[in-house]
Amino acid sequence: MKNTIMRMKRMNKTLLIASLLLGLTTLMQAQPVSRETARRAAATFLDNNGAKTAQLTDVSAEIGFANLYVFTTDQSFVILSADSRVQPVLGYSLNGPFVAEDMPENKKAWIEEYGDAIQYAIEHQTRASAETAQQWRDLTEGNYNRSGSVVVGPLVQTRWDQGYPYNMLCPSGTVTGCVATAMAQVMKYWNYPEHGLGCHSYLPGNHPEFGVQSADFNATYYDWNNMANTYGSANTEVQRQAVATLMYHCGVSVNMNYGPSSEGGSGATTATVADALKSFYNYSSEVQHHSRSSYDDDTWMAMLKADLDQNMPIQYHGRGAAGGHSFVCDGYTSDNYFHFNWGWSGYADEYYVLDNLYPGPGGIGSGNGIFNDEQGAIFGIHPSECTASAPSNLTYTQLGRNVTLAWNAADGAAGYNIYRDMSLIGTATSTTFTDLALFGDNVYFVRSVDAGGALSLSSNMVTVTVGYQTPDVIDLAATAYGKDVHLNWTAPAWCYPTTPTATLNYGEETPYYLWTSVYYAHRHLAADLVQYAGKAVYKVSSFIVYPGTYSVFVYTKTLNNQPDPNSLAFSSTGIPIAVAREWHDFILDEPAILTGTDDLWVVMKQENTGEDYPTPSFNLSEHNTNAFYAGSTSPTSLYDANSSYNCAWLINTYLTDGTYTYNLYRNDEPIANAIADTHYTDSGLADGTYSYHVTTNYYSGETEPSNSVTVTVPGLVTQTVELSPTWTWWTPVVATTLAELEAAIGSNGILIKSQDGGFVRCENGQWSGTLQDFVPGQMYRIATQEADTFTLTGMPVTTAAISILQGYNWFGYMGMQPANIATALGGFTPALNDQIIGQEGAATYNGSEWTGGLTTLVPGKGYVYHSTASERKTLLIGQ
Structure with a gap:
């Protein structure tokens, strides 16, 4: 159901003048309205009615109507009087822009009559009533709050x-x-x-x-x-x-x-x-x-x-x-x-x-x-x-889009019909029903059905609203590492647009002909999708001819001239549809991003229509060489319909901007825009306290700020050290001394050694040996008598350069968070059959990627790099 309406008061000129002048008194002198004042009034009115006004365009001069202003967006418009002695808003629509081209003569005539009526008011020096004057004040001052x-x-x-x-x-x-x-x-x-x-x-x-x-x-x-x-x-x-x-x-x-x-x-x-x-x-x-x-x-x-x-x-x-x-x-x-x-x-x-x-x-x-x-x-x-009474006390519970209706049993009812937005959506024999609601307002009511099939009057109606939520970040976190601040957040859940940014369609009319099939599909070729790269499929709509059960599948790749089963981006199966000869929407759970390099397949399935000629409808007048069908049991085994038929299925695919990016603010000033990742490091900061928030760029603009986080620089880092009862491969990620580590281990220690032969040994609670201190990026092996856990606190050790020679090389990983091997090694180029060995497993480089049980390097852990190359290389470890 639409919750916005078009208000076009159509009347003949005499009636129109009488209507506009009705209530005009000598209370207040009126005057011409400037273009800027009219723009403010239009923006206030449309904002109040839920329309976006960022692209409000004045088309008054282009249209040429006297005594009127016409402001339009791509989704709405409003017509205002150019003189404040007349009520401000004369007509509006929230369902589309104002289109002057090829305007019907009757529509043009009644708009012109508005201008004539306003001219009459000007020539006869009428004055605005108190109510009209207040309407103008409310609109121009941003206080208007009336909507029907x-x-x-x-x-x-x-x-x-x-x-x-x-x-x-x-x-x-x-x-x-x-x-x-x-x-x-x-x-x-x-x-x-x-x-x-x-x-x-x-x-x-x-x-x-x-x-x-x-x-x-x-x-x-x-x-x-x-x-x-x-x-x-x-x-x-x-x-x-x-x-x-x-x-x-x-x-x-x-x-x-x-x-x-x-x-x-x-x-x-x-x-x-x-x-x-x-x-x-x-x-x-x-x-x-x-x-x-x-x-x-x-x-x-x-x-x-x-x-x-x-x-x-x-x-x-x-x-x-x-x-x-x-x-x-x-x-x-x-x-x-x-x-x-x-x-x-x-x-x-x-x-x-x-x-x-x-x-x-x-x-x-x-x-x-x-x-x-x-x-x-x-x-x-x-x-x-009908011998049954109407259901009473209709109520609902809502969890996202899932709406569960409940009502009191009706006398004489053999069953119930459930309606959403005046359309029958299902039946029930019990007094509950669960529906996947549409975005926006959903109005439900229930009617009893008696044993003879007659319908009762309606129950009370309930309105359930499923909001178009904006993709706000809600969990921004920040950690100071010395002079740097590392920020991370979780990508917000997908939110659905109110209007598409693009539509892949094959006509909006009813079908030209009907044809028998089980599966029917459109294949959108990659070459045609290049212009939509980065956008996402969020909704599919199909014209349903007969009631029945329907399914929809979306695939984003082609394999052997068929939808690639491994590219299934969305499926919704076994959907009962009771109201036919209408377009029905199928909304994806998550957006299916278009790469512009792969095909897109939208496959529909019909069942249980009880008709010889079920719903896969097509227009012979709409030629599409990529229409497919099948009488098989698989949505990935299809035939080219145009090998025998010239047709296009009535399936529309709706796109929106499918990739979120982020803007980062420090102390309310932007420091990074259009960030594709969900993390960012703010480096080289002076000592002080900093506040951060992040916003999301999405199809409708920029969201409100996320939660705010505050950090102080320099930031001390705490490293948790977990020792096993035998050997532990370890590297420092905070600035610490050998003496601090020896004190933390105490008499539990046995031995600490490095690859170059340096060591310290603990005897009778005393440490002694040749190892003098730690080198950033080096791995140290620690032997203890028992398992132990302790912490070290200090400034972070962020980067180190490690020389990699042929053979075995000890090194430690000092990143701020775990990373897969390729990411952790950064720009380092391994040789074929190089290995990285850790206490959790090993990985081997096969010439294109690392394979094996070891997949991730963890900060504070030590590893051994076995190099097969004869030349010396440098491995940069850290941020």
Whole structure:
């Protein structure tokens, strides 16, 4: 469900002027609004509604509308008055940018009417009301905190119309009529009844030549499952017949006066729908028609909200100078905008205030598109047959995206249907259900299903929000090593974008044709992905034709012209999908990074559709030489579809910036940007105390600072020495003396020796011998009588140069943390069959890499390097 809405008040010029001037008083002098003031107001408004305004662009001059400012981003826009005597925000959208190119004439006309209305206010020297003036102050001073959130809706998912194929069974050349289309959409919402009651016949008054129109409701079983939400060239004849039968029967049930659209279309009275639903379709006795004129505004809105709160769509009607129209009200917002489905294939379906029902001309029977007069509605539309009560006390628990719903058992319920954002997502026989929620707001409710399959009213609704968290670092740590500070942190968990940075798609339309297959896949070639190197796949979307069970697999390499099984980056299997003929998203657990040098495979699988022609849909008009399919049992054994077919599967792959980098700050000043690693050494610092924090660069900019850490330089280091009861191979990583080590070992010591023959021996608690002191980077062997552990504290020993001769060479590793051998040796070039020997094992260089039981060098440990080369080399050890 969208939690942002487009507010476009459409009305004729007289009504518009009256609306804008309504409430203007002599309270406050208004004046022209500067471009910079308008920009501040636009930024405040969009920020308050959750839109990003870093790239706010003024397109007012380009568009050329008078008395208006238009500011747009790549995801939103807002239209503002250029004079403060008029309310500031005239229209906005949070679902896309303002596109001036090829703007529809009706849209351009109503925007121009805003400018004319503002000009009228200027010429007549009107003054701003206190409320309007306060709105301007709030927006320009950054104090605006008003926004209308969606409370219910849109409930109805169909986007039907009055022409073909809906009118297939109507008298030749006529349309269904708006009353029938609205009525049919509400009935489809309920998928009720299985069949009707009785029969009915009549003779159309305007065109008796059409003959008697008849419907046998009782003998007709309505094919709800084959009624699609939208219709186009891809729909089957069965689907077209299913919706045409419902449309014609709705028309007959209200005595539709059929006529062609050229004569104004087919007509009926909306009020007759109430009796038709009860008499012919067994809807509840609560179904009643009411006129708005019989109630005050607050009561009328409360009546509408009461039905919508029960998830019951309302059939609504209104009239203007050019005629009337019947349509569906199926949602509302917290600031009293109501959502209307106009029955024009989705055209102008948006949120409107009740006094400004002006979708504009464009649909069948729209006239001038104004329906503010003679408003009325059919309330209480729901089936009467269900013997089960509605579920109650719906609650939820949430762990990330996993949402567990629970509710009280309903009397007479044989099972339950669970809905998310008005779509059926599953069924249950118990009173709990677990769902993998989508990012953003998820609105859930539950309906009981009785033994006969009839649905109850809805439970209460609950809204569960899965946030788009930013990838903040939360565990920055710092250690001072003498004059250096070593910082490290953990890469934050992946966070998902609200919009993709790029999309690999093959069209957004419904499929041109259907075809049988088990697996179907797109192969994106490396050559085509070079431009996306470093970006990541985070979501796959596919057009699902039939309900069933689906799986998705993402591979990032090719092996023998097939997906490489070892490159599987994501799989999600056995996903039940109940709502078909729509695009469905599959969100990856972790991003799949594109290298730009390897292929990308996106493989889908369908099962259990119960259809001869299941979901792998393709557009013959979309040629793609890398479409694959298989009737096998493996997603990595595929056939080239274009060897026999010219097609492209309807699979879209969404990309975002896939690699995080980091910015490091010392005392709030940047010292390093775009760090790819999760560690950094700040070197050569003067004595003092330093504070650090780090931020993450991600697809939406830079995150907030991490936790702050403070360290003092110079930093003393503590080395923990663990001695075994025999020999220990050791090297100092702190500046320490032989005397300090002898004192720490005490009478437990036996012998300390170096490779050059130097030694000290402990006899009767006294140390003596030829070894004078320690050399950085050298390994020393310590023999003790018993195991022991002690610590040495001092300035760190960070680097050393060790001469490597042919044969065996003792050395110690002094890095600040363990490292694999290749990293620890830095730029040193080993010879074939060189060895490194440690007390934990050994490693041999095979010409390209080190192999063997020893893989990591540990600070403070000693090792033996066996060199096969005759020449002398230098090994640099340390940072």
